[in-house]
Amino acid sequence: MARAVTTRELYDEIEAGTVPMILDVRNQDEYAAWQIEGSRPVEMRNLPIWMAVEQIEDLVHEIPENTVVVCAHGNGSDLLLDMFADEGKVVRNLEGGTAAWAELLVARRLPDLHDGIVAWQVQRPSKACISYVIGVPGKKAIVIDPARFPQFYLDLVASEGMTITHVIDTHVHADHITGGPLLAEAAGAVYSVPIEDTGKAPTPFANTPLADGEEIDLGDATVHVLNIKTPGHTPGSTCISLPGSFLVTGDTVFVRGVGRPDLTGRAEELASELFHTVHNVLQPLDPATTVLPAHWSFANEIDENGLVQTSLGHVFESALLNEEDMARFIQEVITSLPSAPETYDTIRLVNSGRKEATADEIEFLEIGKNQCAASTTT
Numbered sequence: 465m466a467r468a469v470t471t472r473e474l475y476d477e478i479e480a481g482t483v484p485m486i487l488d489v490r491n492q493d494e495y496a497a498w499q500i501e502g503s504r505p506v507e508m509r510n511l512p513i514w515m516a517v518e519q520i521e522d523l524v525h526e527i528p529e530n531t532v533v534v535c536a537h538g539n540g541s542d543l544l545l546d547m548f549a550d551e552g553k554v555v556r557n558l559e560g561g562t563a564a565w566a567e568l569l570v571a572r573r574l575p576d577l578h579d580g581i582v583a584w585q586v587q588r589p590s591k592a593c594i595s596y597v598i599g600v601p602g603k604k605a606i607v608i609d610p611a612r613f614p615q616f617y618l619d620l621v622a623s624e625g626m627t628i629t630h631v632i633d634t635h636v637h638a639d640h641i642t643g644g645p646l647l648a649e650a651a652g653a654v655y656s657v658p659i660e661d662t663g664k665a666p667t668p669f670a671n672t673p674l675a676d677g678e679e680i681d682l683g684d685a686t687v688h689v690l691n692i693k694t695p696g697h698t699p700g701s702t703c704i705s706l707p708g709s710f711l712v713t714g715d716t717v718f719v720r721g722v723g724r725p726d727l728t729g730r731a732e733e734l735a736s737e738l739f740h741t742v743h744n745v746l747q748p749l750d751p752a753t754t755v756l757p758a759h760w761s762f763a764n765e766i767d768e769n770g771l772v773q774t775s776l777g778h779v780f781e782s783a784l785l786n787e788e789d790m791a792r793f794i795q796e797v798i799t800s801l802p803s804a805p806e807t808y809d810t811i812r813l814v815n816s817g818r819k820e821a822t823a824d825e826i827e828f829l830e831i832g833k834n835q836c837a838a839s840t841t842t
Contacts, residue, residue: 467545468559469532471568475589478502479770484528487555489513489535489544490562498832500534500558500565502589503766513540517547524551537561566590566830569616571597572770574756577709579687582624585756585771586611591640592760592833594772596704596712599626603683606630607653608704608712609758612643612826614650628653630680632691633815634714634758635698636661638727638808639834641826642815645669657816658700661728667817674702694745696738697723697836699730710754711776715836716741718757719765719774722784724801724838727808731801735794742785742793751777759834797838805835 469477477483478500485507488495495510509527513535516523533548535541538561548555558565568590574583583598588611597620599605605626607617621628628651633644635658648655648670659673674680676693690705697715701723704712715723722742725734753776760772767773779785787793807829813819814829821829 468542468557470559471564472570474500474532474558474565475502475568475570478504478506483530483532485509485531487511487516487523487527487531487533489516489533489541494536494562498562498590500562500590501592501763501833503763503770505763513544516544520544520547520551524548524553527553527555529554531555532558534558534565535561537563562590563827566827567613569611569613571616571620574710574771575769577706579684581682581687581706581709583706583710584620585773586616586620587772588640590833591830593640594756594758594760596756597621598682598689598706599624600682600684600687601625603627604629605682606632606680606689606704607647608632609634609637609714610643610647612641612646614643614647617643617647618650627651631655632674632702632704633657634704634712634716635701636812636815637715638804638812638815639759639836640830641811641821645817658698658702660695660700661698662700662816663818665818669817673700692745694741696725696734696741698728699734699737701741708750710756710773711749712756712758714758717746717755717779717785718759718761718837719755719772719779720761721782721837722797723836724804725797726801726838727804727812727836731798732794735797736790738797739790739793743788746776747780747785749776751775751780755779759836761833761837800838802835805832807831 483506488510491512533541542557570587571584586595595610596608601624605621605628631644631648631653654672656674674691678691679688692703694701694703694716755774814821
């Protein structure tokens with residue numbers, strides 16, 4: 465048994481149900497902020513490293529063989545392995561710790577597409593965030609809501625001989641730092657983020673906002689991707705449609721619930737816009753349309769194929785989305801909201817180009833899963 469496990473190996477083992485336990489030796493407040501999660505539950509235990517050192521003899525009898533030990537960067541947990549080894553217990557260390565886990569991206573291919581299109585749902589387990597790559601092999605590709613690791617997307621499209629021509633953020637994100645401008649620059653692609661979300665001021669990065677109803681040709685005359693304005697989560701929120709196939713919904717609607725409208729300080733106004741988006745834009749669409757959101761909230765939203773997806777018809781089984789009275793809709797959405805993390809205002813400023821952040825600041829800003837849903841009831 466190897467002494468160390470990579471983030472992808474740990475993710476795959478969690479999915480396979482072969483991880484006996486994760487022993488997280490970070491401080492309790494760090495653990496409370498976020499933990500390692502995969503596509504299925506795994507037994508977890510938190511014990512700060514200084515306590516683990518003091519209790520090593522008891523731990524040897526309390527944790528199973530091949531437990532994965534986790535700390536912030538993989539150094540302290542690696543030293544702890546020697547202490548376990550001295551006691552005859554075989555455990556493993558997560559290489560790079562939770563900092564490395566925060567950078568893990570997992571690409572899952574979307575099935576049953578038409579006209580020669582290929583697409584991937586790219587999941588970021590640490591944030592429960594999702595981005596998408598859509599393209600035609602040997603021709604063009606677009607990337608939607610990318611994480612801040614451009615090489616992953618460049619390598620993915622290169623595997624199909626594609627060239628990224630457009631990088632799109634469906635809105636200015638509040639929960640994570642976008643990789644949009646950086647990826648667009650690296651790929652020589654057009655970057656688009658809604659101007660309604662960037663303060664309508666010039667951005668320090670090139671930005672070509674998409675118009676409502678604008679189409680993007682992927683290199684085949686029969687293949688077009690359609691941009692649809694769906695304000696509510698933010699003033700400029702958009703969905704990206706592949707007509708007859710799927711709808712990438714950003715934070716407008718999720719497998720459960722809708723995007724919270726309060727992150728720009730305009731909760732009631734945006735909740736009313738969300739009401740109109742739900743009833744006037746989304747409800748008239750084909751209920752068989754596959755909904756591909758930008759986040760999930762709970763592991764049980766990941767289906768048996770490892771994808772976060774549902775049908776538009778299922779989304780509209782929610783009592784909230786069937787609420788016909790706008791005042792009651794607004795009230796229900798707003799009263800479901802927990803307090804937003806304090807970091808969200810700063811992240812929005814960084815993503816709209818109005819503030820710079822160092823690598824250390826970004827690591828701190830991105831701690832924890834997204835909290836972008838207003839309601840997760842069905």
